[in-house]
Each structure stands twice: as C-alpha cells, then as structure tokens.
Amino acid sequence: MHRVAEKVTAFVTRSSESGLDLLLFEHPHAGIQIPAGTVEGDEAPEEAVIREVAEETGLSSVAICCYLGYDEERLPEGYRVILDPSKVYARPDLTSFDWAQLRRGIHVEVTRAEKGFSQVKYEELDRVPNPQYVSMCIIGWVPDRVLSRTQRRHFFHLESSGHSEGRWTVRADSHLFTLFWAPLRDLPEIVYPQSKWLEHLRERCPELMGFRR
16 A cells, blocks of 8 residues: 655744744754654654654644645655655665664655665755755665655644743754744745745635735
C-alpha cells in the first residue's frame, strides 16, 4: 500500500497591544521559519502539532483554534521523503556497515536503485544570508520501504494563552532556535516555500490578517 508522509504546520497567535502576533523562529543557518514538523508513527495530526509546538518553541499553554486544511505534494522525480527513521548502509545489504541514520520527514535525492534498496543523498546547506555551501552530506543505501514520493501537510491555527517573553531560545533538532512574536500585519521575510503557507491563514482566517472575506 502506498504510504504518505504526514506533516504539520502551526500558526500560533497571541493577543498583544498592537493586535495579533504570530510565533516565528530564526534558524541559525536557514532563516526565519514557522513551527512545523513530521507526524510520528500512529500519531494523529492534532496530537503532532501540539507536540511539535512544545518541542520547537517550549510553549505548553496552546490550544487548537481550527484546522485550516492540507496540501498534498508529489515530490519531483528523483526525490523522496523519509517515512521512518532509517540506518544508512554502505551497500544495498542490511548486513553491511551502517554508519549514519536519517530521521523521519527529511527529503533526500535518489541516485540509484538496486535489490529493494535506494542509494540516497542528504545535504544540509548553510543558507544565511544566502545558500552558500554544503555543511554536511550523507550518501548511502536505505530500504525502499522507508521512502515515499508523496507528503501531506496539515495546517492548524493555535492560540497561546500562557505568558512568554518577546524573544527566547530553545534547543531542538540539534540547533538553537530563537523564538519571537511578530505582528501579523507586519511579518518579516519568511523563507520559501514556508512564506506560501500563510495563504492557508489568509484564506480561512482573513480577519486575523486584516483582510475581509
């Protein structure tokens, strides 16, 4: 059966003196982003979005206001998304040397296929201020069963009711993220393609963005 990689995006807002603020974070090497992540195992998207917000932002006093729909994407030819955490093997053989592991949800390029395995390449780029160089590269073999060409991203609007500072840091995914609140009507530049995700908020909740239906 064809499996789909499930992902979630969290538009977390709070009320402030200037109106509504949106929670964003600055990745040390990849620009300003919106909290998002991958659904784990048998987890429901609603559970995943609460967990991802807690892990990436440190906020626990958040509640889902509404579900904003989803996008389903078929990746370009030659690219796949990792469905399950997988060891990376030196050969297309489970008994060969396994020297690294790829986590669920990341995108890889497929370079060869053989005997139920695919040779994949994962690159992490330094993107600040612009894509400059490859900071890490993993090349090896993974079983075909851990790969998918299709991913589905679910979008949620959540509201924060607890106290938080204007800026704070959280360590997640081996990086130190700087979290901050930005006025919804005057957002900073968000990395592509995440900047397009805001269309879900504009279409379903235009009053939040200052638009009328």
